[in-house]
Amino acid sequence: MNRHVIGSAEELPSGSRRVVTLGGRSIGVINAKGRLYAVRNVCPHHGAPLCEGSVAGTMLPSDPHEYRYGREDGVIRCPWHGFEFSLQDGSSLACPDRMRVKTYRVEVEDGDVVVYA
């Protein structure tokens, strides 16, 4: 695992994202309402550029015919087929045991955004 400085924290304000290539891998670094996430930019389903998808919340598992919105800013949704993944650990919301996208540790260190990948 290598330490990569991808830029200053000021260059990645809340609501923004950057896609960088680290060690030959395309990785999205996302600032969702002040929280940083780093996610492999390849959807495990069909290889779509996952980090071009929307970041939002979603409907939580509920009783029939009831909607409960939650996990605001914690879910990224693939731009192709709409598969949802947890930004926290990369697990698929539909099938967490069967599908997962790789996530990486990301920190702000001395004003820099650092990804460990």
Add this chain to the structure above:
Amino acid sequence: MSIAVTAQASEQSDAQRRGVVAGVIDCDVHPNFANGLRDLTPYMTETWRRRLGIGDSASWSGSFAAASFMLPLDYLYVNTAGAYRSDAAHGEMAPGTDARYTAKHLLDGYGIHRAVLIAGQLLGIGAFPDPEVAATVASAYNEWMSERWLQVDERYRGALAIAPQDPDAAVREIERCANRPGIVAIFMPLHDLLMGERHYYPIYEAAQRHELPICVHPSGTENVFARAPRMAGAPTYYLEWHTALAQIHQSNVLSLLCHGVFERFPKLKVMIAEGGFAWAAETMWKLDRDWQGLRDEVPWVKRPPSEYLLEHVRFSTQPFVEPHRREHLLPLLEMVQAERTLVFSSDYPHWDFDDPSRALAGVPDDLRQRICVENPRELFGERLG
């Protein structure tokens, strides 16, 4: 002489084949009225006989459709082969109208251990515009079935008929009859609302509480009446219409799964009679894939939808698939998880009848045992006896 010997040999080999599976449960057999609705008059009040115009009508009125009620069926689609096995007629008795003869012909003849009766000419009552008419006919049929069939041969079992138009009346009928001897299921005629809709939930609640599976069947009224189940377009020919009936079952299964009916009623079981099953493979695959992207629209579907289908929905086998290449049969059965999902049916006395030994001849013995005996026993439970 040689012809007779050949015929005898053929009979023996038939008998041997039939011996392969003992205790076959036939999940779809149709008892018929010999005289249409008139057979139900002993089981109706005078008020209802008047309402339906089937009391003491003049001799000419039977030939005038407008002079009395008729049961909604497929009057606009004509089966040129006849909709019934003509060899199931018995003297003056039309096919499926004589419980004793049916016991001899079907049950003895094919080694059927239990036969689940699903309303013969009542298949289409979901199309009646008046819910009370449908409920009255269903209730009278249930009396008729008990008296004229279930009490005639101990191998018969019955699916309780209800009117889907009026769920409260349907629940009252379930409460009235659920614990009668021989009742193993609820026959819910289809109408123009898909099965996942809330309209049906009182029926599902009662079915679950009594541990009775819901059976549905092509209604024979598809696209014929305004309140009948709808298919795409209006087919011209019987062949076209009959093959397209699977559309309705596909839509109903999707409706059940997407509305989360099996989340709400976790013990409910549904049997799709005569609706085909090969389509279930693609339906499960496509639904699971699309659900991964559209899960948030139906967040109550908490698991891949195919899992609910495999746990709660059963398909009766007839008319069994006949792939162009025999070697495609087993992969297909594997795709639909036939060892869990299929239950044998003959559809006697209809024209497209399946003989358990002939129709399932290409199915390995252990799988045939599952389909003909174990799966139906799991579906209907102890009531099957």
